[in-house]
Amino acid sequence: MTTPKSKANVGMTLIILFVITLATGIILHLKKHDILIEPPPVIKMVHWIAGFLMVGVACLHSIQFKRMFSAMKTKFRWFRIDTWVVIVFVAITFITGLVKLLSPVKIPNLGLHHYWFGIIMSVAVIVHLFRGIPSWNRLRKIK
Ligand code: HEM
Ligand code: HEM
Known part of the structure; x- marks a missing residue:
């Protein structure tokens, strides 16, 4: 489960899912600017x-990276702080x-808040990938 190969596979899956989530999220938001890309139910x-x-x-x-993340307490501070932003905003966006x-009634502006939390999360994920992609490239080459 924690071989370098499996870490690289999980990492690549995560990047693909992130790109799909972000792209469809932005498409859904464009509706607020009167740009409607069909069909919304499928995109949702x-x-x-x-x-x-x-x-x-x-x-x-x-x-998979829990121990490494704890070991980074004194080194790589920018990466740790950014990754904490990722953790917090993934949680808020998810909730x-x-x-x-699931809400039976429409909560005003919830969609817009969700969108902005998603944008903050995405910026933090992209910063995370400045370290993540070189690390992924290393992991996938380990036999
Ligand atoms: C959607 C969110 C995230 C994405 C897309 C992402 C993506 C990646 C990728 C592609 C790598 C390279 C290693 C690999 O391929 O597995 C990586 C490394 C790493 N990630 Fe993430 N990650 C995310 C969230 C997190 C979270 C929540 C943590 C919290 C523990 C975390 C901690 C780490 C650590 C410690 C590394 C190793 C960096 C190094 O080798 O120096 N990541 N991330
Ligand atoms: C943590 C990952 C995410 C999850 C689990 C998630 C989940 C959802 C769910 C369940 C909906 C409601 C769909 C419906 O009403 O049928 C939604 C709507 C939406 N999401 Fe996300 N989302 C995530 C990330 C993002 C991101 C990164 C963005 C963009 C930056 C985004 C933008 C939107 C927009 C614009 C809507 C439509 C809101 C509206 O109809 O007013 N989401 N999302």
Whole structure:
């Protein structure tokens, strides 16, 4: 489960799910600017399936890197701080998305808040990848 290969595979899956979630999230938001890309119900479904899978795979990824993350307490401070931003905003985005999906009544502005939490999360994930991608490239070459 924690071989370099499996870490690299989980990492690549995570990047793909992240790109799908972000792209569909932005497409859904464009509706607020009167740009409607059809068909919204399908895009919504792709969005939340990719989003929930991403959260699940991110939990697996965190377990794989838990020890390394703790060992970084004194070194690589920017990476640790940024990764904490990722953890907090993945959680908030996930919760607001879940409430939006399950709430029987429409909560005003929840979609917009969810979108902005998603944007903050995405910026932090992209910063995380400045270290993540070189690390992924190393892991995939280890036999
Ligand atoms: C959607 C969110 C995330 C994405 C897309 C992501 C992506 C990646 C990728 C592609 C790598 C390279 C290693 C690999 O392929 O497995 C990596 C490394 C790493 N990630 Fe993440 N990650 C995310 C969230 C997290 C979270 C929540 C943690 C918290 C523990 C974390 C901690 C780490 C650590 C410690 C490394 C190792 C860095 C190194 O080798 O120097 N990541 N991440
Ligand atoms: C943590 C990962 C995410 C999960 C689990 C998630 C989940 C969801 C869910 C369940 C919905 C409701 C769909 C419906 O009403 O049928 C939704 C809507 C939406 N999401 Fe996400 N999402 C995530 C990340 C993102 C990101 C990164 C963005 C963009 C930056 C985003 C933007 C949106 C937008 C714009 C909507 C439509 C809101 C509206 O209809 O007012 N989401 N999301």
